[in-house]
Amino acid sequence: MIRARVAIGVLGVGTLVSVAACSGNNAETSVAVKESTTTSAKGSDPAATPGGKLTIGVEAAPASLDPLSGSGGASTGAGATALDALYNVLAVRDASGALQPSVALSWTPNDALTVWTVKIATGIKFSDGTPLDAAAVAANYTFRADPANCKCASKWSKIAVAAPDPTTVTFTIAAANAHLPETDFNTSLVAPSTLVPGADRDRSPIGSGPFTLADRGSLSFKKNPNYWKSDDNGQKLPYLDELQLAPIPDPTVRIAALTRGEIDMMEVLDGPTLTQAQANSAFTVDRAAGGTTAVIANTTRPAIKNLKVRQALSYTVDREALAQSYLPGAFEPAYSFFASGSSIQISGGEYPKYDLAKAQELVAEVKAEGNGLPALKLICAKLPEAEALIEVAKNQITAAGFETTLSMLDIGEFAAQLLGGSSDWDLACVRLPAFGGDPQGLSDLLVTGQPSNIARYSNPEVDALFEKDRTTTDPAKRSETYQKVSDALVRDLVYVPLLTSSIGTVSNANARGVTTNDLTWATKPNTELLWRAKS
Amino acid sequence: MAVVETIPGGASRRPAFIRLGGRILTVIGVAIFVSAATFFLLRVSRDPVDVVGAARGADISNPAVRATLAAELGTDRPLFVQYFDWLGNAAQGDLGVSYLRPDQEVADTIIRALPVNLELVVVSQLIALLIGIPMGLAAGARAGARLDRVLSGIASGFVSAPGFVVAIGLITLFAVRLPWFPVTASGYVGFFEDPWTNLQQILLPSLALALPMVGVYTRVLRSDVADTLQEDFILMARSKGVSTRRVLLAHALRPSSLSLIPLVALQCGALLGGSILVEQLFAFPFGLGTSLSAAAISVDIPVLLGVSTTIAVLFALVTLAADAVARSVDPRIDG
Numbered sequence: 001m002i003r004a005r006v007a008i009g010v011l012g013v014g015t016l017v018s019v020a021a022c023s024g025n026n027a028e029t030s031v032a033v034k035e036s037t038t039t040s041a042k043g044s045d046p047a048a049t050p051g052g053k054l055t056i057g058v059e060a061a062p063a064s065l066d067p068l069s070g071s072g073g074a075s076t077g078a079g080a081t082a083l084d085a086l087y088n089v090l091a092v093r094d095a096s097g098a099l100q101p102s103v104a105l106s107w108t109p110n111d112a113l114t115v116w117t118v119k120i121a122t123g124i125k126f127s128d129g130t131p132l133d134a135a136a137v138a139a140n141y142t143f144r145a146d147p148a149n150c151k152c153a154s155k156w157s158k159i160a161v162a163a164p165d166p167t168t169v170t171f172t173i174a175a176a177n178a179h180l181p182e183t184d185f186n187t188s189l190v191a192p193s194t195l196v197p198g199a200d201r202d203r204s205p206i207g208s209g210p211f212t213l214a215d216r217g218s219l220s221f222k223k224n225p226n227y228w229k230s231d232d233n234g235q236k237l238p239y240l241d242e243l244q245l246a247p248i249p250d251p252t253v254r255i256a257a258l259t260r261g262e263i264d265m266m267e268v269l270d271g272p273t274l275t276q277a278q279a280n281s282a283f284t285v286d287r288a289a290g291g292t293t294a295v296i297a298n299t300t301r302p303a304i305k306n307l308k309v310r311q312a313l314s315y316t317v318d319r320e321a322l323a324q325s326y327l328p329g330a331f332e333p334a335y336s337f338f339a340s341g342s343s344i345q346i347s348g349g350e351y352p353k354y355d356l357a358k359a360q361e362l363v364a365e366v367k368a369e370g371n372g373l374p375a376l377k378l379i380c381a382k383l384p385e386a387e388a389l390i391e392v393a394k395n396q397i398t399a400a401g402f403e404t405t406l407s408m409l410d411i412g413e414f415a416a417q418l419l420g421g422s423s424d425w426d427l428a429c430v431r432l433p434a435f436g437g438d439p440q441g442l443s444d445l446l447v448t449g450q451p452s453n454i455a456r457y458s459n460p461e462v463d464a465l466f467e468k469d470r471t472t473t474d475p476a477k478r479s480e481t482y483q484k485v486s487d488a489l490v491r492d493l494v495y496v497p498l499l500t501s502s503i504g505t506v507s508n509a510n511a512r513g514v515t516t517n518d519l520t521w522a523t524k525p526n527t528e529l530l531w532r533a534k535s
Numbered sequence: 536m537a538v539v540e541t542i543p544g545g546a547s548r549r550p551a552f553i554r555l556g557g558r559i560l561t562v563i564g565v566a567i568f569v570s571a572a573t574f575f576l577l578r579v580s581r582d583p584v585d586v587v588g589a590a591r592g593a594d595i596s597n598p599a600v601r602a603t604l605a606a607e608l609g610t611d612r613p614l615f616v617q618y619f620d621w622l623g624n625a626a627q628g629d630l631g632v633s634y635l636r637p638d639q640e641v642a643d644t645i646i647r648a649l650p651v652n653l654e655l656v657v658v659s660q661l662i663a664l665l666i667g668i669p670m671g672l673a674a675g676a677r678a679g680a681r682l683d684r685v686l687s688g689i690a691s692g693f694v695s696a697p698g699f700v701v702a703i704g705l706i707t708l709f710a711v712r713l714p715w716f717p718v719t720a721s722g723y724v725g726f727f728e729d730p731w732t733n734l735q736q737i738l739l740p741s742l743a744l745a746l747p748m749v750g751v752y753t754r755v756l757r758s759d760v761a762d763t764l765q766e767d768f769i770l771m772a773r774s775k776g777v778s779t780r781r782v783l784l785a786h787a788l789r790p791s792s793l794s795l796i797p798l799v800a801l802q803c804g805a806l807l808g809g810s811i812l813v814e815q816l817f818a819f820p821f822g823l824g825t826s827l828s829a830a831a832i833s834v835d836i837p838v839l840l841g842v843s844t845t846i847a848v849l850f851a852l853v854t855l856a857a858d859a860v861a862r863s864v865d866p867r868i869d870g
Contacts, residue, residue, distance in 0.1 A: 061820075063636075202638065217820065218722065246721040248818040252703055256711050257718040257818075 052532035053242035057266035066201035067188035080521035087188035087207035113176035126191035134163035210238035210528035239531035265507035267523035288522030290503035303374030315359035331499035349486035569847035630841035641841035662745035667752030675760025693750030719818035759791035800857030804850035
């Protein structure tokens, strides 16, 4: 799963804007021509034994199991796990994060990088018995391109997908894109019979994944007996007979349930709980980057257009104090936009550190320009964590001399303010996902005129850099490109990272084969490879 | 036509059918008042077009998009028309659909959650009364003595302990250290489906809800029992040689429970929608409190309206029942 999101708000509650963000294939030095002839799953465990049931404790039940709901795809780690159980995608990631064939056996671009030809594996069937062939793949992408069917339509309407024969799919795009597989081959493929208006893909999903839905209410999945993949040893997948997601909102109770064996593994979305779990030798902890809490500046506002104001604001932020103001260990200070486990190596590019004297100096300069110091309106989603952190941030901004009003809005109103075209705010707190994925996906956030560019940020240099990046897969060239993007972001100070957090999975001795390759949904295990230890 | 009757002592009361009719009208009035207040307050504070538009990612700054959404939601009509439409449908059991999950009927959400909450209310009240009444009687009977101070101290502890700490403490003790009960009720099964599993799942959460009430009931009953024991009829009973135990259970408890009965009713009503902490900590897959909280965060007006009105009606019904119980305890109470 390669979709990343900008969750507006703090600590990931409410996913409101989606941006494509994908992991890079760093091993490649030329445009990808991937090929595979097998249907085996890489990374399987030779000790794995079939049978049994695993229960995964998750923070909240997925709002929907329909991959076309919301912004098109999962909005939480639990949702991503459910989609992974029910559906297949064209290409998946291996343990190193590199893209590997799945339903797509190979993908080849033309010289202009505007047409990608994808070869599809044969013999795959959906759980209703219908074939997952090229026509089904094309139908999936074409259906999503209609705004009446998916809010994700704007993403797919730029791509023409066709099935010239049962094993070939072509993706035709107007502008060159060397990263199409990384950004667009992660779409859950649903049975064409459910690609009709009114189909209930939430309660009656039909996919080709390792599991089928047994009961929507209890989030129970049972083994798909006709699943088409096997492991490296020829053992049919999935190993498990049953899989269940158990929503347990409180992490302390989730740990207790794991200790007691009521659940076998759990997702953890906060640093302190991970630290607590790591102290218990009975648990296995898999820690990952959890995203960045950031402040974005609305560049349409006169006050914010003044670079000196943005610079002064940046110097007011004491990230160390912010990190200490909430639960110890929950956050780490963030000084780089690409800090959270990016697949692209960036050196330097650090945002200004706390320097109140410099901030006050800049404030004095702004005042001396004769326009007076603007009063700033800071908006944030109304969540306890946000309220704790943003009050501290507001005090820091005020200390530099800015008059600041803070509005804590409920999620719906917050989204309406940011997405609905309202410009009645100067600064907003957001949570950016861990950019372990391909940074090309950030173009939705940073390129002029993109719908997810909520700051209305516009820098022709950045636009050109993203355009240039579409034509190469050379890691060195890409690093150079994104180094420049990072430098521009630090200069412009429109997106200012504040803190990073950790998330992860914790499992007891029962849960085996836990691999979480997804760089966006770091708590999502590869469900087909999960197995239960015999007790 | 006589519409009053005389009861011993000279007071008069209305016939039963008139009292019942009045009570039913009260319940209907409560439903209308609560739903109207909820509806108009929510609608004044938020335009559903903003909520639904944001959820769908629609461009709600575009007047045409807003107009289309308003027509779809029916919010382009006068507020009173919208409210009475809702009320008419609600009277027929149709509470509408969620703004954010159009495939989800509000009535289904309530019907699914209600058994959990009713069971939590009933079991927690039973536990609270089973513990609180003996404690209150014992403390009241020995008012001022060491036993009274110990029991009153325990009661104060129950009242003042934070619910979260109580719940986590119970889980740690009775589900992890002593694995007698499951940690969570995430796999909740109904009582009639599997009574044993259901009781295992429901006991710990009910205990977490009951302990603060034990404290309250103990203190209220203790005070009333202490007063009752000073009454002449108690002194007479004692002078006839009736045992203390019998004095307490047969003579003092009934008149002393008049403060307790409405208090229990109030707690029942409060628990119907106010058990969100326990619902979440014990991971119940559904519950009225959780639904209400989620709807409040997302401003899902139909769900808020349906759930809050349901809770208000149930609250009124519980109060009605409590009044009936109180009248049976003391016929002098006029209804």
